[in-house]
Amino acid sequence: MNEHELETLARGLGTARADRVDVERIARGVVAGLRQAPAGWRILWLRPATLRIAAVLVLLLGAGLLWRARVPPAAPVHPDHYIYEDLNGLSSDELRDVLSTLDQTLQDASPLPADDDLNDLSPDQLRAVLRSIEG
Amino acid sequence: MPAASPAAEAPSDAALIAAWRGGDEQAASELVRRHARALARFLAGAGANDADLDDLVQETFIKAFRAIEGFRGQCQFRTWLFTIGGNVVRDAGRRAARRKVVALSEDLRSPEGDPQAVAEATEAEQRLNEGLQRLTRLQREVFLLRAQQGLEYDEIAAALGTTGGAARVHYHHAVRRLKEWLT
Numbered sequence: 671m672n673e674h675e676l677e678t679l680a681r682g683l684g685t686a687r688a689d690r691v692d693v694e695r696i697a698r699g700v701v702a703g704l705r706q707a708p709a710g711w712r713i714l715w716l717r718p719a720t721l722r723i724a725a726v727l728v729l730l731l732g733a734g735l736l737w738r739a740r741v742p743p744a745a746p747v748h749p750d751h752y753i754y755e756d757l758n759g760l761s762s763d764e765l766r767d768v769l770s771t772l773d774q775t776l777q778d779a780s781p782l783p784a785d786d787d788l789n790d791l792s793p794d795q796l797r798a799v800l801r802s803i804e805g
Numbered sequence: 806m807p808a809a810s811p812a813a814e815a816p817s818d819a820a821l822i823a824a825w826r827g828g829d830e831q832a833a834s835e836l837v838r839r840h841a842r843a844l845a846r847f848l849a850g851a852g853a854n855d856a857d858l859d860d861l862v863q864e865t866f867i868k869a870f871r872a873i874e875g876f877r878g879q880c881q882f883r884t885w886l887f888t889i890g891g892n893v894v895r896d897a898g899r900r901a902a903r904r905k906v907v908a909l910s911e912d913l914r915s916p917e918g919d920p921q922a923v924a925e926a927t928e929a930e931q932r933l934n935e936g937l938q939r940l941t942r943l944q945r946e947v948f949l950l951r952a953q954q955g956l957e958y959d960e961i962a963a964a965l966g967t968t969g970g971a972a973r974v975h976y977h978h979a980v981r982r983l984k985e986w987l988t
Contacts, residue, residue: 676980676984676987679933680933680949681952682930683850683933683949684848684850687845689842691845696841698834700834700866700867701833704871
């Protein structure tokens with residue numbers, strides 16, 4: 671058999687069978703099939719690769735939650751805000767009350783003035799004292 | 806009013822695809838009517854079991870319409886359809902092999918089991934079918950697209966993601982091996 675004969679034979683290959691194909695039934699089946707499954711998600715979820723990725727994500731999420739449950743969060747090195755930021759709105763008397771609650775600490779802290787001396791301080795001086803305590 | 810042009814009477818594949826993308830089911834049906842028989846011939850040559858041919862044609866169209874976003878006009882719609890059909894036949898072969906009801910090699914090589922098909926297929930055609938199943942998939946598909954469907958090498962290359970030169974080489978390898986088998 672030469673190449674031309676082979677090509678002639680190939681051109682007729684499957685013709686008889688293709689003539690028996692029920693095209694209208696196939697067209698109806700295609701439309702019904704396309705209506706049945708919403709394209710995209712259903713197909714996507716059936717793919718093994720998608721399932722593997724989903725399983726890995728679930729495992730990572732679970733491991734993360736487990737880690738957070740077992741390891742307590744570390745305390746911050748610095749407080750979020752300083753006390754003196756709350757002192758700006760206080761009057762002289764209120765500032766003295768605050769300082770009196772710290773009396774013992776203040777005395778132990780040495781270079782600070784004694785209680786009696788606090789009465790002579792202005793609000794700005796009192797704030798300066800508190801800032802120095804806070805470090 | 807001028808007479809309607811033939812193009813207006815028969816919308817192009819591209820127009821039907823656009824209509825289908827817009828939700829027109831009739832456009833999908835029209836594409837099936839237009840290409841089903843050519844696809845059936847290609848699938849028969851690619852090794853489709855005769856009894857499953859209608860189902861495989863249907864499955865190919867459904868897969869093609871669902872993946873229509875991937876068709877960017879790199880080749881004709883029909884040619885693109887053939888490449889999807891090749892995958893469908895391969896998957897069907899794998900399913901048949903897993904079921905082990907009928908051995909794949911016997912099941913797909915000839916139309917045995919259907920008396921009508923056996924009567925229609927000439928001995929030479931049966932031999933060609935057997936020879937095609939002995940080729941590599943690429944050789945088989947290039948041969949069918951070229952010899953059975955009459956496509957140019959550039960069109961074949963665009964559909965199969967190869968070069969025109971490579972398609973030509975595959976074709977000649979296929980012809981040589983088929984001639985050896987048929988002689």
